Amino acid sequence: MSITGNRGMGKTSLLMKMEEIARKNKCLVFRMSNYESLVNNISELTNYLILGLKNEFYADASVQKKVMRLGEWATTLRPVVSYKGASLSFEEKRLAAQTILRNNFLTFWKKVEGEYPAVVLLIDEAESLERIEGALSFLREVFQRLSHEAKYMVVLCGKLNFPERMSESFSPLNRFFPASPLTAFTEEETFSYISKTLKSVNVVTDDEVKKKIFEKSEGHPYVLVKVCNIIFNELEDTENKITAKHLEKARVRIIIDLGKDFFNPMLHPVSPKAKNIAFQLLKIGKRKFIFAEAVKSTNMKRQDVAPYIQELVRKGCLNKPERATYEFFHQLFIDFLKKRASEV
16 A cells, blocks of 8 residues: 655654554564665665565564574575676666565565564655656566565555556556545544543633634644644643633744744755745745746746746645646745745
């Protein structure tokens, strides 16, 4: 499966919960994260997966007691060191890597199937793999063949583009990695979260305040938790009810803290030119806009502005809800950009 969603929607938290559940069920779990600089092609991905699985196996406490009985068979897990002959085509290299990875993982499973009910691979920040030519199709082909002979579970997690880009009925990737998009909380879910959290500390609030919190946070999980935390900290020690007064007192702090902890880290990796484009898009004067309006606001040619718009989408600053239509990630992000633009 694949888990998709905007920044701060809880993708990694959900993946960590899956890891906890899998380990409780005695599965062998390998969670890939922070691998972007180490995996730049299919050969390096093959190496990373084989070595990662081997290391996870040896790190398993139960394995330590069985190493003598199992012998050193795990040393037969061999990554791709190099290809014979530099003249191999991309397709030939991919097929060679497929065979190596599939054979390694099948051999591994046949040795451990009596020890584990399944091997679980959790791949975080999977948008890094999506940028490698053919990487996701490579994984699909390897594990589709393995599925008849071994019990591997694979979860991709990240701000993935392929579920939206490809037709559900015709895309092998969508069929093999069915997407579960994480979306914002509804008003009802937001009310429930606030009530349950406040109840644990004997604090109350009314529905009008909850509604304003929902409107400000838009139900975005990270923003909601941050906003609630800031408002809660406005309570005096003797107070046990949050009112509109506390919301107003927290207003400035919300923008400052979200900017520092959430929005700035999102904007920082964006190229200087794309940042400037983001500031110019504010001139459109609305959150949702079409590409033609972006061209007009930047006073650039269509082909020149398009790559920077796409960069802002990849970095999560903009969403693309439909063809040729874009929108800023969050209203509070727009407020943050206006503040940054005024400082430039």
